[in-house]
Amino acid sequence: MIPNSIDIFCDVIDNYGDIGVVYRFSKEIKNLYPKARVRVILNKLDELTRINPFAQKINHQNINGVLYIYEEFFKKNFSQYGVSDIIIEAFGCNIFDEYIEVAKKQSKLWINLEYLSGEEWVEDFHLNESIIDSKTLKKIFYMPGFSEKSGGILMDTEFLENKDYSKSHKEEVLRQYFPYLDFTNKRVGTVFSYEKNFDNLLETLNNQEEETFLILMGEKTQKSFEKFFEKNSTEDYINLKKYGKIYLYNAKFFSQEEYDSIISAVDFNFTRGEDSIVRAILVGKPFLWHIYLQDEKFHMVKLRAFLDRFRESVSLDDKENEVMDRYFKLLEDYNDRETNSFEKGKEDYQVFFQEFDTIKRICEKYSQFLIENCNLTKKLYKYIKEI
Incomplete structure (x- = not known):
């Protein structure tokens, strides 16, 4: 099958997560x-205007060859x-009845198109057909x-082509992006999280030989670090703080x-989240994932499923396996919570830096x-082609 037209429906609920995935997905489908x-x-259109500087709060617009239409306007002009x-x-968004009929x-x-999961049951459910009253x-x-x-993970061509240059x-x-900051001879990392206590991280970084530069992204991340600085003195330079061997910069909002x-x-x-963690994994750099909190700590089930898929996908020597065990424990401790709070956690970051x-x-x-085996849009393209 070679389609002449494709409609993608999205209800923007979880801040920039859902629209972030759909934005990348639609760009790659095109x-x-x-x-x-x-x-x-x-x-909703607010989030679209944040992740793409050319987007506007209008009913109908073309971005990168994709038509973005406000749902209420679409319904009225169906x-x-x-x-x-x-x-x-x-x-699982709701498509209005008239369209479906x-x-x-x-x-x-x-x-x-469902949410990303590492749980094994998704393999059995993938591509299952749902019976509907249509011939x-x-x-x-x-x-x-x-x-x-x-079904794999979302990786758009533009990202794959550009990441190696940036690396x-x-x-x-x-x-x-940061013309007035000095990153010379510093290990540089980004932090994008939900509400969290980072006392252990800052203590660990101040015990490292080299200096560290943390780029703090998102309001929740920046507020999390502010909680620490309410109790600890720093050298302040507008959006930049220095705490011992650590430089911390409150970054603005960036496009995807x-x-x-x-x-x-x-x-x-x-x-944090689905879209950002996929990018972080694909660049091949050390990462920590602050997984989305779920009731009854079900997010820990999802995290451990992801770690299982991670482990079975790579071939490691004895030393690497030993480090992986400790690294995975850090990932679990980093996420083991019942609420998003500023309560001090039990995670030990030493393995990450040592x-x-x-x-x-x-x-x-x-x-x-x-990259070689789990490209979502390539898998979907193959499926559609064979129909």
Whole structure:
């Protein structure tokens, strides 16, 4: 099947996570199907204008060849817009009834694009068909995951092409975004988190031989560090603080493309959410993931499933396996919480910095495995082609 038109529906709920994934996804779908009409129907526009500087709060706009349409406007003008060959329902959002009724007669494929998960059950559920009352429209569940048998992870061509340049031009890239900061002879990392106590991290970094520069991204991250500085004195330079051997900079909000360049250029990344963690893994740098909090600590089940997929995907020697065990314990301790709070945690960051080079090798191996075997849009393209 070669589609002439594709509609992607997205309800923006979790800040920039859902729209972030859909933005990348639609851009890559357009890259794979350059002749097809690709539309994204959104219930909110504020977040889109933040992640792309060219986006506006208007009912209908073209960004990178993709049409972005405000959902209420789309509904009111549905007779003019009509349906598409392929419908992609992102993360279980509700597509309005009138659209579905027409799609059952005119559309060919309805894809329920689910959230990313490392749990094994997604492999069995991936590409399962959902029975609907239509003779022509087929609905399937597409399950992103960290294994070859799953739907894979989202990696857009632009990101893959640009990340290697940023990795090999660290000083140039950082100077572009932070022209007044001096990163010379410092280990540089980004921190993007939910509310969290970072006392243990700052203590560990001040015991390292080299100086560290932390780029703090997002309001929740910056407030988390402010809690520490309410009790500890620092040298202050507008948005820059110095605490012992540590420099901390409150960064502005960056577009997705800018964020991609920065995390590719720095030495390590602490990040959160689905979209950002995928980028952090793919750049092949040491990372920590602050996974989204869920009731009854179900996020720990998801984290351990991810770690299982990670472990089975890389071939390591005895030394690397020993370091991986300690690294994974840090990842678990970093996330073991019942609420997002500023309560001091039990995580010990020493392994992350003492075994930094080994962890980097492990992360590079994992990145290469995912790039070679788990490209979501390439897997989806192959599936559609064979229908």
